[in-house]
Amino acid sequence: MTGDPLAFHPHPAAWAAVAVLAVAVVGADRHFAPDPDRRLPRRRRWALAGAVVALVAATSWPLADLAAHWLLSALLVQRLLLTLAAAPLLLLALTPEALAGLTARRRVDAVFEWVTKPLVAVVVFSVVAVGTLVPHAVNAQATSAGWRAGADVLLLVAGLVLWGPVLRHIPGASRPGPVGVAVYLFVQSVLPTWPAVLYVFAAHPYYAVYAHQALGLNPLADQRLAGVLSKVGTLPVLWSVAWAALARAYKADRTGQDPDLLQWLDVERRLQRAERRQHRVRRRPLVAPRPGVWTHAPTVLPPGQRRHPEPPPPAEPPAAT
16 A cells, blocks of 8 residues: 555544544433432543543544554554443443443343353453454455444444443443452453464464555564554553452451442342343243143142042941841
């Protein structure tokens, strides 16, 4: 590919999408808040601002242009921003009331409960992370703006799935204990990033779209740098969160406190799920036996009564006169 890798290109569609998402987050927080007149807490405003900055940086010039046509290392940095920065910050920007309201519908809650299970979250995130790095997927996003937008949205959603079992303010999430969170994050730091090992030790470039020199990097050096960035960007973030979870649990154990107290929104969501399951059991239709098939229904006898009562004793013959 010819041209200047750092030539400026506006991205109005990406900017508009980020603005709509930010407005939607603020609107959800206001709509589901117990007191609509109360301002959003400062830490959630900072989280929303950080998410907007991460999204704009990942989907705009120069990183988006370099990731699309020039450097595999830029593509890896873009993915790290979407999954490890924008996704958790978006979740932190939403209040528990907003998250509970957005996932309140029965079908949405069923999917939400399923994807926040640690094992399912590992599988979903690994499939998306590895699947979007196969050569056909990378070549497709390099030649089509629609494919690029779809891949960005898919990675952002996968990032939300990644952080669902970890963040404690999400009502109804299938959160493991502190040790479980540490094990979960360790697995997420290793399993989805195994292509980085191939990048570092590869003898030739894997992607035709990046088979040219850009910004002083030849294709092979760019690919090895991408592998290093993938590991260097992932391990410190996930392992730091795992260490914080264990440290919080240790501190709570020393002070005799529960590190994962249930909030009312969690209890309410669990009660709703139990009620839905009972309702499904009540509405389950009875299956009639097929014609010609002999069935047996056991008879329930009252206490003290035998199924086969003993025959009465024979009557004594009349006495002779």
